[in-house]
């Protein structure tokens with residue numbers, strides 16, 4: 001019998017394959033503290049997480065039976081991959097299941113930002129009928145700069161073209177040829193910063209992408225640019241963004257992800273130009289079911305000695 005621990009909320013339908021496997025027992029640890037996790041982790045063969053559980057070196061060192069960690073989502077920056085590798089634990093993720101939801105959320109953020117919908121809604125809720133304050137900008141004929149043209153970035157490009165936007169993108173794996181086929185402009189990070197009216201980020205959080213949008217980058221942008229981040233907190237230097245908005249270099253920002261999560265106090269949210277959601281990019285029934293099925297199936301495969309699909 002293999003024991004699987006689930007430490008973040010995962011879709012019930014998504015973990016159905018694990019429930020059905022008669023050689024697997026599941027235990028839920030949704031409200032366990034990090035200390036509780038560390039105390040009990042040695043009992044389990046597999047650990048399933050979303051983005052909240054911090055799978056640290058300390059936790060991994062205590063996981064004497066652990067064979068596999070499943071991340072129900074894309075980003076594995078909450079898992080110490082070096083420690084997992086060192087201790088012979090495989091990490092699998094679910095790279096495809098939430099692409100569509102994240103792209104849709106990004107589009108929703110771009111549109112809400114450009115038309116100041118959250119601000120106008122709040123004002124109306126507070127009994128103000130103010131039509132002058134909430135004049136927006138059209139997306140048509142504006143340039144959307146995409147940094148990171150992977151699964152989500154490409155889906156955003158496709159949708160933004162439907163809004164009649166022009167796209168310029170930077171990705172180290174993008175070639176001029178591929179860009180031409182996608183009918184988008186290929187540029188360097190500097191080209192994207194200089195030419196875009198809206199900049200959306202879709203890279204992983206890596207050493208190379210930490211604070212990719214920093215004070216230097218904000219000096220290069222078109223004054224009045226609007227910034228969207230539905231990828232990872234930490235890719236934008238939040239202090240630099242705050243200053244850039246204060247100085248009107250950046251007109252507004254739509255943020256789904258933050259340097260510190262969860263938080264109850266972030267000074268960016270004091271700025272009326274900033275709209276935000278609490279890391280909801282993948283929070284749809286469809287995406288949550290899909291990512292949970294993907295990792296559950298990989299855990300079952302691995303525990304049965306088969307090859308996993310998303311190592």
Ligand code: NAD
Nearest residue numbers: 074075102148149150151152171202203204230231281282
């Ligand atoms: P992906 O791997 O398909 O795409 C990432 C792209 O970034 C790749 O094409 C890669 O070449 C590119 N890249 C890497 N380093 C770069 C750099 N220095 N500059 C520019 N591009 C660079 O990943 P994805 O599925 O498209 O996910 C993108 C991001 O979105 C990840 O950080 C993921 O964790 C995040 N995400 C967030 C949510 C959410 O809930 N907000 C949901 C899903 C994914």
Ligand code: MLT
Nearest residue numbers: 050051072073074075282
């Ligand atoms: C991801 O990387 O997949 C996202 O952060 C979505 C999530 O799991 O919350």
